[in-house]
Amino acid sequence: MSQNIQKTDVVIIGAGPTGLFSVFQCGMLGMKTHVIDALEATGGQCTALYPEKPIYDIPGFPTVAAAELIEHLEQQAAPFDPVYHLDQQVSGLERQNDETWRVTTTKNTVIDCKAVIIAAGAGAFGPNRPPLDGLENFEGKSVFYLVKRREDFRDKTVVIAGGGDSAVDWAMSLPQVAKKVYVVHRRDKFRAAPESVARMRALAETDKVEMVVPYQLHGLKGTDGKLSSVIVKDLQGNERALKADILLPFYGLATNLGPIADWGFELERNHILVNQATCETKQPGIYAIGDVATYENKLKLILCGFSEAAMAAHAIHPRVFPDQELHFQYSTSQGVPGE
Structure with a gap:
């Protein structure tokens, strides 16, 4: 039986705040994304653990409820038409060639892509x-x-x-x-x-x-x-x-990286070591951002994860468009599709 293989530019593993903001950052650079998450809804721990809890360190929001933050991030990502694969966990990650990775899930979803962003937070988690x-x-x-x-x-x-x-x-x-x-x-x-x-x-x-x-x-x-x-x-x-x-x-939560731990990354205390400038792992074309990523003087803050999403997207652009020179533009001058 032949597989139904979907294709996209970037697969994002994790639909928490940093994963959702990655959709926006990739979209602003013209890259299409698919997002995979083990939970039944987007938002990660913000949705699963403390949807009504106020967050005070998001720029521009003196205070914002976790669920409201996720709602805004979804709206921000929406113009770029991300494809969500929820209630399923990534079970396989294989290099097809120098330009393509194949991602498979526990629901037999198969996606070929040019790059992968792991924004898996603490990994798969459940309550103690x-x-x-x-x-x-x-x-x-x-x-x-x-x-x-x-x-x-x-x-x-x-x-x-x-x-x-x-x-x-x-x-x-x-x-x-x-x-x-x-x-x-x-x-x-x-x-x-x-x-x-x-x-x-x-x-x-x-x-x-x-x-x-x-x-x-x-x-x-x-x-x-x-x-x-x-x-x-x-x-x-x-x-x-x-x-x-x-x-x-x-x-508290019982957390583990699941199959991510077996994908050949360099790990430090169950976190993926990345190049701080690009967020790329030791596996070319695979990036990690947010709480799952680590480097010297790493701060586990949502706003740092947002910054890492932007850096990863810009680092990925040459992989998706090798013949296209990237000219940095601010969003105020570039605009957003549909506006």
């Missing part, structure tokens, strides 16, 4: 699940590992478990809509920003938030996926039942 009997019966119904819409928790009694930024951030935000919020942590010291912890403790002086420390999750009670209570236990083995509608366990 608490070891609770019957947990899978409640997942997606009353146990969630991310908050897509705060409004979904209006008038609910919510148990938040964890001591990091996500737990503390939502412990401050959800009381605005929830009936009551419990915060369960195994110790009184939290790993989040001190200012945020102080604000959460101030909320705990009200009847909207209750600190349940030092306790750990121990069990779940309910029927047909609907929680009735969350059982917690302290270090002495004393149990307590918290009446609850929702459990949000925020124990």
Whole structure:
């Protein structure tokens, strides 16, 4: 059976902020793109983990919600007609010749391209699940590992478990809509920003938030996926039942590079080493940007990933158009298609 092989100029692995901005940068240089992501929607961790969380260090936005940032990036990329291949992971990357790479996915999508930009963030990721009997019966119904819409928790009694930024951030935000919020942590010291912890403790002086420390999750009670209570236990083995509608366990992410680790890149602590000037890896024609890439004095900031997207696109242009000289132009003078 013959393969249906699609062709494009650049394949972008990862549809997070840097991947989406790569579409724009490549498009401004006349290059067509296909974008592949393991998640069902664009946005990467901004969509999957903290869509309503404010981001303060995006130029031009004093504050912007993560989901709103993704919406703007999609609009910015739209004039260049990117082709999205979502809910599938890249499973193969093979050099066809000096000019072409072949990318295959877990859904048997096959794409030939002149260059690849890896914007995979931390790699494939999923939540660290608490070891609770019957947990899978409640997942997606009353146990969630991310908050897509705060409004979904209006008038609910919510148990938040964890001591990091996500737990503390939502412990401050959800009381605005929830009936009551419990915060369960195994110790009184939290790993989040001190200012945020102080604000959460101030909320705990009200009847909207209750600190349940030092306790750990121990069990779940309910029927047909609907929680009735969350059982917690302290270090002495004393149990307590918290009446609850929702459990949000925020124990971080389990991440790995997946097949990317086997593609012959030079790795440093599970990150891909790149040429800082071009973002090219040791594999000619393969580039890495954003959190997955590393070099001396690397800063893991979204705005740095945006800069790397621009540098990679300009470095790729001669591969896609070897006979065309690239004349640098500002977007204000060049314009955008359709404007």
